[in-house]
Amino acid sequence: MNVKLKVWRQASGQQSGGFEEYEAKELNPNMSFLEMLDEVNEELIQAGKEPIAFEHDCREGICGSCSLMIGGEPHGPEYRVASCQTYMRSFKDGDVITIEPFRSKAFPVLKDLVVDRSAFDRIIQAGGFISVSTGSAPDANSIPVPKVSADLSMDAAACIGCGACVASCKNGAAMLFASAKAAHLNLLPQGQAEKDRRVLAIVETMDAQGFGSCSNTYACESACPKGITVDFIAKLNRDYALASVRTKLLGAAA
């Protein structure tokens, strides 16, 4: 099969970018989307041109590096997969496919399809952890965790930090990402001690990093390659309200 690509090229964050067109020919439908880009890049290199910069690593949908807006959708047309798990069999011969970076105010473009997502790291650094230094843990079975809580916590913890939720959101909100991390830890008995502190720090940092507000369109959920649900956003809102009341009104922060 053959497809035509319209790819966003931008030399750096300081320069403006634009679309360039490329032909990808004689593709095997079992190729991954990134393998198709590899082939285009091989041709560009052979022609002495700079290859298209894009992020990727594990190529099995777990590291969260890949971050392509494919045909206007984060990670492309298939449901619940990352860009690297998108295969050419999802497209038709002769398709014109637009490829852009994950755009958002909080994710500045570095080059071509590569954006800076370090704002996510700063949210985790502010509160996305349980404060337990190495060596101070009790025996793992001394704190029973109901299977239901562990399973729900795992659903939230499955987030790969790719940023599709932010890219899909008209407000550039990071609520799905932030709420997934808060829920992962708040749902476990181990996470209770600093729950209020965690929630307040995460939300405050999210705002400070330039992410927008949530207006409940749920675009994030449909874009998420890991099926993280907006239920966690509702939970974050509840946890935040309670933490605010306890901390700011009653002064009883953990």
Place this chain on the structure above:
Amino acid sequence: MELNGNVPSGPLAQKWSEYIRHSKLVNPANKRKFEIIVVGTGLAGSSAAATLAELGYKVKAYCYHDSPRRAHSVAAQGGINAAKNYQNDGDSVYRLFYDTVKGGDFRARESNVHRLAEVSVSIIDQCAAQGVPFAREYGGTLANRSFGGAQVSRTFYARGQTGQQLLLGAYQALSRQIGLGAVQMFNRHEMLDLIVVNGHAKGIVTRNLATGEIKAHTADAVVLATGGYGNCWNLSTYGRQSNATAIWRAHKKGALFANPCYAQIHPTCIPRSGDYQSKLTLMSESLRNDGRVWVPKRREDCGKHPNDIPEADRDYYLERKYPSFGNLAPRDISSRAAKEACDDGRGVGPGGRGVYLDFSEAIQRLGQHKVEERYGNLFDIYKEITGEDAYRVPMRIYPAIHYTMGGLWVDYGLMSNLPGLFVLGEANFSDHGANRLGASALMQGLSDGYFVIPNTINNYLAAQQEKRPAADGVESAQAVADVRAGIKKLLDINGQRTVSDFHKELGNLLWEKCGMARDKDGLEQALREIPRIREAFWRDAKVTGEGEDLNQALEKAGRVADFLELAELICQDALHREESCGGHFRSEYQTEDGEALRQDDKFAYVAAWEFKGVGAPPVLHKEMLNYEEVKLATRSYK
């Protein structure tokens, strides 16, 4: 020269506590005067950086990804071993130790393995406390499953994403220290050289991958946790960015490289489908708990639809050859058995390079729902890649390069022969011998980072007060100049062939001549070919763009250039080791029924190689493996 592993004396089970008891300590007020560089933020690097910062050291951590959370530890699926004996099935520290030594085909350092088994129990405690959402029973206690090479259930897991969850635990611990200002994090920084001052490792040179800036960073000690070198074979289950550059350049600065030929080939990967393929995807070994491996008994049945081949015409070859371990035979043995079946013309799928992993019996026994609960995400991955539904048709699997047991040589304290250079996780050679058991990589990475390095680095640092060089010292300036010259050299080649093309050529050669089976002729042929490919690379490679920019073509070129040197050492090591052990199978050395035949009288040692220049023969140093507790035996899983 014979190498000394600095193993403490005394009974095996007391060595680690004795070591800690006699360690030199650095008092809390002095800890903050020491700076430690940690390169790599996978399980070993993140856990080390977090723990060292918790102790009060000033830590600088480096990763080439945009975030420390992306290291390839994230991709480990199946689980992590620990000798908790929560299942009351007869497990113990000793049994985990013994299984690991035996699994490694008696080529690991006994004392390190025992420590690993001891520490394993604390790892689970630490991770559970961090909020790693391990699988649980309804009563709230931790669930376990069994894994290859063991007859007890000691593997802890978080669905099929155990590596991800353990890495997030370590990443979050690291993030907490970054937030507290105790760790300075350098994302998008690749280490390109080691700075050695008066024979001690005292810093690194990095390239900022976003800007191209080259810079020297100095410290009191350097910790490398940069993973394995399986991408030397090109197609592997590794992340595409995984590379050997950090350890290889440390090797070129004097660190010995141990057992480079020990590479693990994982039996359950999705077979390759075409030349465009960029990587191979692993299907967790845990699948072998319920999946049965088979090929048709007759060659002429290979083209048939698997569901049309009756039970009587199927060869469940692992169950047949290894009745007591069956489908849970260790990785090296299962991989070789798959190769044998395919070499016999009974492979299935494109090119006849595949075997079936069949769940129909498990689905009948447990119901599809239960199988979905256990392995659902793996079946999903399989479907995404192949377009096939493994609930209805057996999976097709084939072995692929997955892990490297070899790595930089370290002593018992995880310090290389270069004082001040510590090496953790897959980057070192120490714990898995010639073959690693499933669910042991996560255990080793976290053991090294959370529990070993914080108790050994102090022994070195205690004598290092006031010895940290300035970042603009002579050695630093020289290393920076060398790195700049290396980059210019790559950009100046301006040839015709892409770097990926060279990587593919090298990878195919290694897979053919130094893959699942090796022999003298093939290795000698590879050793003639590799210098030719390397020479062609430096004459004809095409590297586009500029040095002072985000330039992925340049990044790849530097890494492949290093693989082209390392590949030669891998083959030299494989040629010199005239025996079969674990992942290193020399066709000349096998038993009558095709099992690996060790030569304990000649090769019961660690082969640690000293770099003498590109193309020059490396010098072999031996560390003899003295087994005090375990009797060397022929590994049997029958």
